[in-house]
Amino acid sequence: MKNILKVNKPGDYLSYVGAASRHPLVGIVDFESISPIRSSLNNYGVYAVFMHSKVRDDLSYGRGAFGSSSGSLICVAPGQIGGREDVGDLIDIDGWALLFHPDLIAGTHLEKEMANFSFFDYSTNEALHLDETEQAAFASLMKSIKDETEKPADSEQNDIIIGYISVMLHLCNRAYARQFSQMRQNSDDILVRLSSLLNEYFDSRRQLSEGIPGVQYFADKLCMSSNYFSDLVKKTTGENAGNFIREHIVRLAKNRLMSGVGISQVAYDLGFEYPQHFSRMFKKHTGMTPTQYLSKSIIH
Numbered sequence: 001m002k003n004i005l006k007v008n009k010p011g012d013y014l015s016y017v018g019a020a021s022r023h024p025l026v027g028i029v030d031f032e033s034i035s036p037i038r039s040s041l042n043n044y045g046v047y048a049v050f051m052h053s054k055v056r057d058d059l060s061y062g063r064g065a066f067g068s069s070s071g072s073l074i075c076v077a078p079g080q081i082g083g084r085e086d087v088g089d090l091i092d093i094d095g096w097a098l099l100f101h102p103d104l105i106a107g108t109h110l111e112k113e114m115a116n117f118s119f120f121d122y123s124t125n126e127a128l129h130l131d132e133t134e135q136a137a138f139a140s141l142m143k144s145i146k147d148e149t150e151k152p153a154d155s156e157q158n159d160i161i162i163g164y165i166s167v168m169l170h171l172c173n174r175a176y177a178r179q180f181s182q183m184r185q186n187s188d189d190i191l192v193r194l195s196s197l198l199n200e201y202f203d204s205r206r207q208l209s210e211g212i213p214g215v216q217y218f219a220d221k222l223c224m225s226s227n228y229f230s231d232l233v234k235k236t237t238g239e240n241a242g243n244f245i246r247e248h249i250v251r252l253a254k255n256r257l258m259s260g261v262g263i264s265q266v267a268y269d270l271g272f273e274y275p276q277h278f279s280r281m282f283k284k285h286t287g288m289t290p291t292q293y294l295s296k297s298i299i300h
Contacts, residue, residue, distance in 0.1 A: 010024075031094055072127045119227070149161070177235075253290070
């Protein structure tokens with residue numbers, strides 16, 4: 001059984017690596033000031049942002065191993081497990097870590113925004129790669145948060161810290177938008193592979209035993225986390241991955257309907273348990289029921 005460090009609050013991790021904990025809900029680690037450290041496989045009950053110039057290639061998060069790269073940002077959320085199990089050695093590591101408890105942002109504007117930061121659910125091999133200017137900006141924000149946590153607590157302290165964190169996460173969104181834009185050619189290749197997987201799934205009639213395939217199925221096939229896969233499809237097509245999959249199913253349905261197959265049989269052939277579920281999805285995507293679609297097609 002693996003030795004896992006439970007990080008229920010920022011201080012749990014800071015204490016483990018030997019960094020001073022100044023705030024009950026926020027922790028900042030300057031790794032260069034405490035390195036070398038013991039590694040740890042962590043079970044997170046907090047949000048965490050790790051920024052490194054160089055990363056060991058034996059770290060892992062979720063399902064993915066981390067490929068060593070320069071200037072990388074790793075974001076994890078409560079409920080995730082990541083890092084490297086302690087095997088008794090010490091490792092040299094640089095960069096910064098920010099850890100903050102969900103209670104810090106409870107009831108704030110940032111809590112409402114967290115759903116927009118899908119990168120917290122990316123696998124680590126999908127980490128954000130930072131250029132030197134971005135690394136400097138993140139390091140500056142880390143230092144500012146650290147300085148604030150070392151001041152005497154007052155009525156403004158948490159709001160100031162939340163403001164810094166918010167800026168950091170929005171910078172992440174901007175940098176990821178740039179990264180996805182630079183991956184445009186690769187994104188097109190992903191869509192070709194996705195279309196091929198969709199055709200293969202329905203041609204092999206897997207839907208009859210496994211039902212309608214979801215986003216997670218195709219993300220797994222393409223070795224991506226579901227959020228990263230969805231964001232990649234969104235950046236490339238302008239629509240989410242779920243809609244892309246459903247539109248493929250609607251195209252198959254139209255072909256079957258026009259070939260004279262009955263509505264109920266089409267529904268079952270495509271993996272729907274009930275015909276009304278098929279009709280509901282069809283109308284949502286076409287604006288017409290299958291019956292109306294057939295009538296219109298016959299008229300024209």
